Amino acid sequence: MMFKSLRVRLAQGNQAIADVRTAKPLGFRGLPTIAAGACAAGCSACVEICPTAAIRTDPLSIDLGRCIFCNECVEVCPEAKLALTSEPRQMGATTREDLIVRAEQRTAIRANEGLAKLFKRSLKLRQVSAGGCNGCELELNATANVNFDVSSASASSGSPRRATRTPS
């Protein structure tokens, strides 16, 4: 049995992503970009196809608070003004308004310094599912696996039912 466990451990090696700040997930569909300039007059193909009403025109914007990255808008745009890039970062925001992506360059989020000091090395996220598709729960749990290993950054997520412990 010990030999079998050792084989598992040996085959596994180190699976952790070396540095999440520079990792490039191949094939990932993330941060949208919007080309500058006005759209063709009267075109609202992206607005009509969007399944979550995340897009506004004049000027063109995509609300990351609603977007599900389905790629429909990208495919219907006759001018290829929209793209979903493989960038997994820069999608968060500290205000609701900042979740809206426009043609202008997004400014990087900076944590409030007071908060950063307070929560440094002890970030705990608590989540309660009250109506979704279980996708967020699966991915949140995946942050604790040996690939993402958020606990190595002293962060963890869990249920408020287990407020004092790192959940399994």
Added chain:
Amino acid sequence: MIAFSAPVSEIEVLPTKAWAAQLVESAHAGLRPVTLYGRRDDAGVVLTVVQQDGARLQVSRTTVDPARGYHELTSSVPALHCFERELHEQLGVRIAGHPWLKPVRFEGADQAAMATYPFYRVDGKEVHEVAVGPIHAGVIEPGSFRFMCFGEHVIHLEIQLGYQHRGVEARLLERDPRTLAPWCETIAGDTTIAHTWAYAAAIEQLAGHQLDPQHELARAVMLELERIAMHLAGLSGLAADLGFLPGASTYGRLRTTAINTSMRLCGSRFGRSAIRAGGNGVVLDDELRDVVRANLALLRRDGAIMDECFEAARSVRHRLLGVGTVSTELATQLGLVGMAARSAGVAIDARTGGVYARHALASCTQATGDCWARAQLRIAEITASLDWLDRVVAEPVTFSRTRSTLAALAPSQLAIAVVEGWRGEVVHCLETGASGELVHYKVQDPSLRNWMGLAMAVRGNEISDFPICNKSFDLSYCGNDL
């Protein structure tokens, strides 16, 4: 994938008594009930029953006055219990004499009644109840479990669901029915491919669209990747609940390889945007085919090392063998589907016909129906899916992204598609009205039928066996709640 499409006028309609008699008789003769659902129309509530006869679906209908209803059939065909409960809850159909007429999901205004769920009670001086949930200690969906126990011994477990009120079926009628794929992808996020394929197959039949066989193959490839990924996720969770940490971490990281393979092919770890009505968003070229081959080889090699360790560990065997058993007879009676049924020796698998006629896929079964059998089945199914995928990508197969606009839907037509998701059969039934508009969308996740299997599996076990039983069934809350 099993499909059915027919003009509504050609579907057999019987008087209720004859319809019920035929349903019971055919079920006893071995025709498996796939779904039973209702839709309100001017004359009352139209009941549709779909049964499987070999690789063919058989449909018959009757119309009932909801106030008069009909006499329950659950006592004769227990597999109908959840469907009759749903008919009662969703459409107010009186189901006289139903032995277990409990709420399924508290739709719409019924939400207010959630606090008064009629829990079963076991009386006795030494009997005690344990309530778990609806908010759990892990990051999972909400659901309420109540155990009636005698000491540590569970006499009965009752599961109350319906905490998520998304109103999926009603929402699916709000938009051009040919553009529903992104919504269907979120009916149950862990079953994205199976639900979206079922939708696409049904809507393509309504639009008279003949799908390129290569696109069907691409869908089947994504479905098997989804199955491998979720089986690995389930084994990882099971190992974690057993306290067997090598399994928790290794099966977990192997799942990463599986879902990242899906992401390479369609841009999403859950397979979102892989399937669209009339087309696909899956790309497989020479370079990606090499990536897929390498990932499959890694999953096979490291998976086998892990399986050997997992299966030999005495702690694993001790916790899983003989725990949470569902007999073949009970699984058949309750109408369990998919993984839960196959683990109990009931060979139901919708991966037949179409693409599977060209690329045969071995279906697995286990005999014992316990937690060990469900774990073994998942291990065997991962291997079977890897074998199948290996054979597919051994050829110089390519997939390309295609968007097509479907034609208008045929008027007064019923289309059904059954896809074998990793948990079990996903059933979508779509019906159009006189001018080709979608008038009804029925979604059925395998979880609707399998939750009762979990409740029965826990009976007679220790309360501490519950997490393992629960994880071994690995059911969806949102798939039930819709």
